[in-house]
Amino acid sequence: MIxxxxxxxxxxxxNPTVVSVCHAKPSGIGSGTPSFFVTTFxxxxxxxACVAFCCFLFCALQTQAALAQAGGTQTKKQGTGAAQPxxxxxxxxxxxxxxxxxxxxxPAKTRSGTVAYVDLKSQxxxxxYGQPFTITGDTKDVQLSGVALTELMKAQTxxxxxxxxxxxxxTITPSPITGTAxxxxxxKLTADTxxxxxxxxxxxxxxxxxxxxxGKMMTDPAYAAAxxxxxxxxxxxxxxxxxxxxxxxxxxxxxxxxxxxxxNGLTPKTPADLKSSLGPVILTNIEPIxxxxxxxxxxxxxxxxxADLVGMTSKDFSALSAQQLNDKLKGVSDYxxxxxSIQEVDKTAVQRFLQAYQNVLxxxxxxxxxxxxxxxxxxxxxxxQQSDVVSDLKKYAGFDVGALYSYRLSExxxxxxxxxxxxxxxxxxxxxxxxxxxxxxxxxxxSLAFGMALKDLxxxxxxxISSENAFVYGVGVRLNKYFRLSAGGMLYRTTLPAxxxxxxxxxxxxxxxxxxxxxxxxxxxxxxxxxxxxxxxN
Amino acid sequence: MIAGFQNxxxxxxxxxxxxxxxxxxxxxxxxxxxxxxxxGQPQTRTVVFAPNEGKTVTVTHTETGKGLVTVTATGSSQxxxxxxxxxxxxxxxxxAA
Numbered sequence: 001m002i003x004x005x006x007x008x009x010x011x012x013x014x015n016p017t018v019v020s021v022c023h024a025k026p027s028g029i030g031s032g033t034p035s036f037f038v039t040t041f042x043x044x045x046x047x048x049a050c051v052a053f054c055c056f057l058f059c060a061l062q063t064q065a066a067l068a069q070a071g072g073t074q075t076k077k078q079g080t081g082a083a084q085p086x087x088x089x090x091x092x093x094x095x096x097x098x099x100x101x102x103x104x105x106x107p108a109k110t111r112s113g114t115v116a117y118v119d120l121k122s123q124x125x126x127x128x129y130g131q132p133f134t135i136t137g138d139t140k141d142v143q144l145s146g147v148a149l150t151e152l153m154k155a156q157t158x159x160x161x162x163x164x165x166x167x168x169x170x171t172i173t174p175s176p177i178t179g180t181a182x183x184x185x186x187x188k189l190t191a192d193t194x195x196x197x198x199x200x201x202x203x204x205x206x207x208x209x210x211x212x213x214x215g216k217m218m219t220d221p222a223y224a225a226a227x228x229x230x231x232x233x234x235x236x237x238x239x240x241x242x243x244x245x246x247x248x249x250x251x252x253x254x255x256x257x258x259x260x261x262x263x264n265g266l267t268p269k270t271p272a273d274l275k276s277s278l279g280p281v282i283l284t285n286i287e288p289i290x291x292x293x294x295x296x297x298x299x300x301x302x303x304x305x306x307a308d309l310v311g312m313t314s315k316d317f318s319a320l321s322a323q324q325l326n327d328k329l330k331g332v333s334d335y336x337x338x339x340x341s342i343q344e345v346d347k348t349a350v351q352r353f354l355q356a357y358q359n360v361l362x363x364x365x366x367x368x369x370x371x372x373x374x375x376x377x378x379x380x381x382x383x384x385q386q387s388d389v390v391s392d393l394k395k396y397a398g399f400d401v402g403a404l405y406s407y408r409l410s411e412x413x414x415x416x417x418x419x420x421x422x423x424x425x426x427x428x429x430x431x432x433x434x435x436x437x438x439x440x441x442x443x444x445x446x447s448l449a450f451g452m453a454l455k456d457l458x459x460x461x462x463x464x465i466s467s468e469n470a471f472v473y474g475v476g477v478r479l480n481k482y483f484r485l486s487a488g489g490m491l492y493r494t495t496l497p498a499x500x501x502x503x504x505x506x507x508x509x510x511x512x513x514x515x516x517x518x519x520x521x522x523x524x525x526x527x528x529x530x531x532x533x534x535x536x537x538n
Numbered sequence: 539m540i541a542g543f544q545n546x547x548x549x550x551x552x553x554x555x556x557x558x559x560x561x562x563x564x565x566x567x568x569x570x571x572x573x574x575x576x577x578g579q580p581q582t583r584t585v586v587f588a589p590n591e592g593k594t595v596t597v598t599h600t601e602t603g604k605g606l607v608t609v610t611a612t613g614s615s616q617x618x619x620x621x622x623x624x625x626x627x628x629x630x631x632x633x634a635a
Contacts, residue, residue, distance in 0.1 A: 238578040239603025303541035
């Protein structure tokens with residue numbers, strides 16, 4: 001019977017349950033009835049694992065075939081996308097792309113070679129690696145210091161640069177903006193890095209910006225300091241001496257204006273242009289600019305009751321900025337609410353303030369309209385810890401070393417295995433799935449495993465494994481980027497000790513055991529991570 | 539005590555150059571001393587104010603050109619300042635705002 005068992009083992013090692021019962025006794029693993037049932041159970045479990053493994057292998061091959069087919073389809077779609085003209089607005093599908101039907105809800109971000117700026121901004125995008133890609137956006141979505149770009153400037157061109165965490169730097173070639181739509185090209189990025197992209201929108205300031213600038217300038221401490229310095233310098237001086245002080249005030253005003261624009265995310269494309277353009281204009285108009293700042297507290301003086309004209313309390317009225325005051329007072333025409341003694345005085349004061357405000361606006365408009373500004377929108381789009389900005393390197397397989405435990409052999413053995421994934425995956429388990437669906441997260445963790453059990457680690461004196469070598473196969477489950485848990489079967493040729501001088505007939509036959517064990521993926525280590533990896537994320 | 543100033547301005551009719559300001563007295567009423575500094579030239583005027591009365595106070599000067607004009611009142615924290623071109627003729631830009 002034992003001999004028959006041995007033959008069955010050799011012929012049917014994928015179904016060892018048929019032969020395992022009697023074989024346990026001569027090998028000395030168990031001799032009592034409980035051990036008999038345990039052994040039976042384990043043998044059957046091994047058999048079931050083998051069957052499951054075969055099914056799994058079959059499914060995996062089917063899945064890989066399906067994935068390959070899907071990839072091919074996607075490549076075709078990408079080809080269609082690539083046919084879109086470079087300067088056509090993003091989101092504008094080619095005429096023949098879908099027959100005039102509404103575009104798909106959302107393109108795949110990293111697979112189409114195009115990333116939406118809004119996704120980048122909200123850190124929902126995983127940037128592709130290993131190939132250039134395009135970022136598309138709309139100026140309406142760009143915010144500079146909390147203000148929409150479209151409220152600050154008429155953007156004409158977008159350019160910029162980027163820096164990656166591995167020290168690479170790149171330049172974004174200037175690209176014209178069509179309407180409000182824009183797109184830029186980014187060069188190849190390295191997988192598993194973070195990148196800071198600095199977009200620069202070039203254009204002219206909108207008229208409304210001047211009002212914001214005036215309001216901020218009047219309350220800027222630097223402007224107050226420049227004004228105080230002017231008063232100290234010009235007090236008691238004749239016109240000739242005062243001119244120097246006014247020139248200094250003008251220069252100080254230009255600096256404050258530049259700073260205020262910077263605070264709004266706007267910088268002159270050529271700072272010298274702004275100074276040469278704005279400096280003389282400010283000097284010519286320093287009178288209304290300075291006087292506007294002096295008129296503010298006088299208008300807000302409660303003694304003159306100008307707050308009554310706009311139905312505000314003195315406290316609220318005194319908190320208004322120059323722009324707000326202008327907005328409130330420009331519609332005032334009825335001064336009859338005020339005492340007769342100050343009606344005319346207040347009317348004159350209000351009219352002069354409004355006139356001074358317009359003069360300052362005109363001055364800024366003249367000084368700024370010919371200067372091109374850069375609206376800089378910097379996106380530090382996370383890093384390895386915060387978000388997966390550049391996609392993790394996509395791997396086809398991994399190479400693991402670890403230790404496995406075989407219950408029946410009562411051995412802990414080292415092993416080396418190749419883990420084959422069911423399509424390319426990202427090693428980082430916290431990375432966003434490459435595709436939606438629950439299956440995707442399973443696919444990115446599970447792998448088929450093949451390898452060798454090498455050497456006993458547990459100090460067993462008489463290993464039953466011939467020449468210490470065994471073939472191992474099974475399934476691996478990644479716990480994180482580096483570590484994995486594997487389980488499966490171990491095939492080996494037996495070396496059984498002689499009992500009472502008689503060598504067991506099972507000696508030298510093929511057997512298998514169940515194993516489980518942890519391992520480390522050495523190809524996840526930085527120096528080796530490009531092994532079994534895709535060179536491009538798409 | 540002067541409660542506030544308004545509309546500090548200069549005028550030049552071709553013969554006389556003046557600087558004027560509207561001064562508003564508070565409820566106390568008093569004789570107030572207003573000090574003008576018209577570019578390099580100081581001028582002082584003493585004016586009697588009834589309680590809550592407002593008056594336009596005018597001084598003449600001989601300065602010309604653009605510079606800082608300041609008016610203060612003794613005993614009051616109120617000050618009015620403008621950059622004015624005190625030599626400009628009526629209608630010239632810069633004599634009012």
